[in-house]
Amino acid sequence: MTTGVRRALCVVLVAALACEISHAQSDLGTLAAIRSRGHVVCGVGDGPAGYATTNARGVWSGISADFCRALAAAIVGNKEAVKFRPLAAAEQIWALQAGEIDVLARHPGMTPLQDASLGIRLAGALLYEGQGFMVRRSQNIASALELSGARVCLASESGAGHHTIAYFAGLNMPFEPVKFEKWPDAVTAYDGKTCQVLSADLSELALARQRLADPNEHIILPELAAKLPVGPAVRQDDDEWFSVVRWTVYALIAAEELGITSGNVDSAKQSASEDVRRFLGIDVDLGKRLGLSADWTQRIVRQVGNYGELFERNLGQKSSLKLERRLNNLSSNGGLHYAPSFR
Numbered sequence: 001m002t003t004g005v006r007r008a009l010c011v012v013l014v015a016a017l018a019c020e021i022s023h024a025q026s027d028l029g030t031l032a033a034i035r036s037r038g039h040v041v042c043g044v045g046d047g048p049a050g051y052a053t054t055n056a057r058g059v060w061s062g063i064s065a066d067f068c069r070a071l072a073a074a075i076v077g078n079k080e081a082v083k084f085r086p087l088a089a090a091e092q093i094w095a096l097q098a099g100e101i102d103v104l105a106r107h108p109g110m111t112p113l114q115d116a117s118l119g120i121r122l123a124g125a126l127l128y129e130g131q132g133f134m135v136r137r138s139q140n141i142a143s144a145l146e147l148s149g150a151r152v153c154l155a156s157e158s159g160a161g162h163h164t165i166a167y168f169a170g171l172n173m174p175f176e177p178v179k180f181e182k183w184p185d186a187v188t189a190y191d192g193k194t195c196q197v198l199s200a201d202l203s204e205l206a207l208a209r210q211r212l213a214d215p216n217e218h219i220i221l222p223e224l225a226a227k228l229p230v231g232p233a234v235r236q237d238d239d240e241w242f243s244v245v246r247w248t249v250y251a252l253i254a255a256e257e258l259g260i261t262s263g264n265v266d267s268a269k270q271s272a273s274e275d276v277r278r279f280l281g282i283d284v285d286l287g288k289r290l291g292l293s294a295d296w297t298q299r300i301v302r303q304v305g306n307y308g309e310l311f312e313r314n315l316g317q318k319s320s321l322k323l324e325r326r327l328n329n330l331s332s333n334g335g336l337h338y339a340p341s342f343r
Contacts, residue, residue, distance in 0.1 A: 030102050030234075030241035031075065031291050039081040042068035043101035046086055049207045050315040050323070051106050051230075060084045063314040064105035067126055067232060070248055070304045071103065074296040079303040096120055096235060103245055107233035119236045124249030125229035127315075128327040128336050131163050133221045134190075134198045134205045144223035148173045151195035155183040160225075164199050167225035187211075199225065206321035215322075222326070244290050251297045254279055254339035255306035257330060262305040265298055279342045286342055297342075307337065 034040055044052035044064060052062040069079035085101055096104045097119055107122055108129065133152070135141045144167075154160040156179045168175045178195045180186040187208045190198040198205065202220065209218045231249065234242050255261070258276050260268045268276055277283045281294035288294070304310065311328055312318045329335025 030238050031244060034075055034102060038076060039083050040068055040072045040075065041083050041085060041100070041102045042071075043085050043087050043092055043095055043104040044068075045089060045092065045106060048201065048203045050203050050319060050321050052084075054084075054086070061314065063126065063310050064232075066304055066310050066314065067248070067252075068103065068105050070252060070300045071245065073299040073303040074244070074248055074251070074292055077293075077299055093118055093120065096233060099235070102234075102241070104233040106230055108228055108230050120233050121236050121242055122229065122231055122233050123242055123245035124231045125336075126231040126249055127229070128227065129201060129203070129230045130224035130227040130327070131160055131199060132202045132205055132224055134209060134218050135196060135221065137217050137219055139196060141221070144221045144225075145171070145173075147175060147197060149175065150197050151176045151178050152197040152199050153178045153180065153186045153190045153195040154199045155180055155186045160199055160201075163226035202323060203315065203321065206315075206323045210320050210322070220323075227327075240291060244292065247290060248300065250339040250342075251279075251300055252304075252307040252310060253330070253337050254342055255297065255301045256308045257332070257339060260301055260306060262301055262303070262309060265301045269298075275342075 028036065042065070044060065047053055050062055052060060052064040054060050065084065068082045068084070072081040073079040075081075085095070087095055087101075087104075092104050092107075095101045103123075104120075106126075107120070133144050133147065141147065147168075152164060152175055154164055154177060161177055161179055164175075164177060176195075178186075178189065180189060183200065183204065186198065186200070189195060190208075191212055198208065200208070202224075205220050209215050209220070212218060232245050234245050236242075255265075258268075258273075258279055260276065260279070265280075269280055269282055271277060274283075278286065280298050281287055281296070285294040287296040290296070293299075305313075308330075311325060315321050315323045315328075316325060325333075325335060327336050329337065331338040
């Protein structure tokens, strides 16, 4: 046997062994595989700001990264039991399908095509994202309904042009799109007053605002040219894991609805409220149905916080982005977030 043949055989054997390991983990189920290895493998993209970004020390931050920490707290008992795997946009779906990651932390909405043919599922809406409009305060514009005839800077690479055209067409309002191939060029043009309006996803607008000379001079209007739910995605072939990820989203929201925070979760265990005690697993073990411990919600809130805490430190007023909650508020405060009953 020649050296070349031996090398080729070794490659085949290594690939076969890797395949067997992958199949073995698949047979275990994702939840059991996580417990076996002791950590969650979380697929993340490098950005946008507020979702998942890494600093010079390699520490990940953002609401998507914190959601993966919430999963680790619920399953392993330690929010740091996460391995973040950075993925380019083109790699994310493949990595999830192939079992290279347990969860894709940020998937921008689900379509019938993706749900039916790609074999992935959006486990819940962690954020209601959308394409918005930013203007200068000095223009005295309070609504996108006042933008008739405006010059709007946007980036072709983001697909923002299609949504903007559809939005203004739906209102039967004329406008002048000023398209740039790259987003930084659109921001520069807006800063130089080439156009009166800058349009992009809300998180991109918020980051651009903070980098302008006077962030307070710029406001993001309340209307959206496009809306989409953003949240964690999992494979379709593991219902147990889907339930764990989905109810982790709900646990974050329910904790805020019940007034339970990272600072008062331990004292909340003494509450006389039936809803609070059930949520915390005091009188009823709801975790058992999900394959989790009775105190899984306590672990999440104590180590990571409730939904409001996650939003504020990553995207809201305690972050550099200063985004208002708007659609991401609780339904009781005019937003879209609410959790089913924990029974």
